[in-house]
Amino acid sequence: MAKSKDKPTNSPATQAVTSGRRKEWTGAIVNPPVWRGSTHLYDTVADLRAGVKNNEDGRFFYGRRGSPTQWSLAEALTEMEPGATGTMLYPSGVAAIACAMLAVLKPGDEVLLTDSSYDPSRSYADAFLKRMGVTAHYYDPLTGEDISGLFTNKTKAVLLESPGSLTFEVQDVPAICKAARAAGIVTLLDNTWATSRFFPALEKGVDISIVAATKYIVGHSDVMMGAATTHEKYWTRLRRTAQQLGQVVSPDDAYLAARGLRTLEVRLKQHEQSALTVAHWLKDRPEVGRVLHPALLDCPGHEIWKRDFNGSSGLFSFELTGGDETSRAAFIDALSLFGIGYSWGGFESLALPVDPEKYRTATKWEMKGALVRLNIGLEDPGDLITDLAKAFEHYNNSL
Numbered sequence: 001m002a003k004s005k006d007k008p009t010n011s012p013a014t015q016a017v018t019s020g021r022r023k024e025w026t027g028a029i030v031n032p033p034v035w036r037g038s039t040h041l042y043d044t045v046a047d048l049r050a051g052v053k054n055n056e057d058g059r060f061f062y063g064r065r066g067s068p069t070q071w072s073l074a075e076a077l078t079e080m081e082p083g084a085t086g087t088m089l090y091p092s093g094v095a096a097i098a099c100a101m102l103a104v105l106k107p108g109d110e111v112l113l114t115d116s117s118y119d120p121s122r123s124y125a126d127a128f129l130k131r132m133g134v135t136a137h138y139y140d141p142l143t144g145e146d147i148s149g150l151f152t153n154k155t156k157a158v159l160l161e162s163p164g165s166l167t168f169e170v171q172d173v174p175a176i177c178k179a180a181r182a183a184g185i186v187t188l189l190d191n192t193w194a195t196s197r198f199f200p201a202l203e204k205g206v207d208i209s210i211v212a213a214t215k216y217i218v219g220h221s222d223v224m225m226g227a228a229t230t231h232e233k234y235w236t237r238l239r240r241t242a243q244q245l246g247q248v249v250s251p252d253d254a255y256l257a258a259r260g261l262r263t264l265e266v267r268l269k270q271h272e273q274s275a276l277t278v279a280h281w282l283k284d285r286p287e288v289g290r291v292l293h294p295a296l297l298d299c300p301g302h303e304i305w306k307r308d309f310n311g312s313s314g315l316f317s318f319e320l321t322g323g324d325e326t327s328r329a330a331f332i333d334a335l336s337l338f339g340i341g342y343s344w345g346g347f348e349s350l351a352l353p354v355d356p357e358k359y360r361t362a363t364k365w366e367m368k369g370a371l372v373r374l375n376i377g378l379e380d381p382g383d384l385i386t387d388l389a390k391a392f393e394h395y396n397n398s399l
């Protein structure tokens with residue numbers, strides 16, 4: 001859905017509340033309702049014929065092109081990303097990454113991926129893109145403008161993810177994007193951790209900004225969704241590719257995602273504060289080595305986070321000192337407020353054993369101890385700390 005042109009640019013908190021709520025979509029109520037429909041009806045054959053000529057968002061055509069429920073959400077995400085022309089929605093974050101990359105790559109091309117990429121992004125590149133004749137190479141996430149040394153005349157795209165969702169290395173996104181743009185290479189960023197609120201990606205030089213809306217946009221752990229937002233140059237290509245691949249999200253899911261979006265600002269701020277409280281507490285524990293939180297000194301790229309980001313969200317990792325697989329499991333199993341499960345960005349806290357060294361190919365991840373990733377939810381951080389302290393007793397007994 002492309003941006004509506006006559007809106008004033010408000011602060012992000014206001015935008016999260018007002019964006020996408022066009023009167024013609026909401027009628028007299030506050031939230032755009034769920035418009036369920038495959039068939040869209042035309043008044044006359046002449047109207048039907050005219051509809052084919054205008055492949056524009058905001059026009060009824062057929063269910064796959066969406067309805068006001070999806071248009072409203074997409075428009076809101078576009079308005080919240082400074083410099084954006086439009087947003088496409090996908091049924092998962094992985095679908096958004098896969099379709100956005102397909103929009104800019106063709107057989108014979110090479111693509112560079114950060115070595116800290118989300119594992120399914122790697123599998124997609126190594127298996128699917130390879131079958132399509134696209135070669136994937138991996139680069140050190142801490143590389144900056146020197147990335148240009150890896151460019152060949154076949155390099156057509158660079159995938160960034162900052163911070164990485166296991167190891168939290170913060171990338172020099174502006175430097176990488178500047179080098180790529182100078183070489184005519186498109187950049188795609190997995191911006192799930194920060195969202196446009198904490199990292200306005202297009203302003204920092206990114207061409208296509210992608211989020212797993214499953215995480216903070218939805219915020220309630222009950223919907224899978226992805227979104228890709230881009231500027232004028234890539235908008236038509238991104239949109240056509242998504243349409244050709246039949247990408248559509250259900251109006252019910254779009255409704256829930258839009259509902260989540262309205263509280264994004266207060267949720268993110270609370271996730272930020274609580275995660276910082278827990279991270280600083282962990283840093284002082286004898287059982288803990290490095291705390292890999294972009295706002296803490298231990299985190300590779302912390303200085304870049306300070307320079308480029310407007311905040312930090314609720315996901316980070318920490319190293320246990322001296323623990324092995326068994327003691328890490330004893331620690332996690334002893335937690336009662338933290339669920340054990342994939343995903344994150346919801347209101348509930350989660351703990352996950354993570355082993356990033358298994359996924360690296362361009363760099364070596366030096367493990368100083370078993371790694372635990374925490375999603376800090378919206379519970380009272382004091383209760384979370386009590387829970388973690390109790391789990392450390394189990395951990396110490398298991399050593």
Ligand SMILES: *Cc1c(COP(=O)(O)O)cnc(C)c1O
Binds near residue numbers: 094
């Ligand atoms: C979860 C996640 C995705 C994928 O999103 P899904 O909606 O689960 O497909 C992509 N990138 C990152 C960093 C993620 O954490």
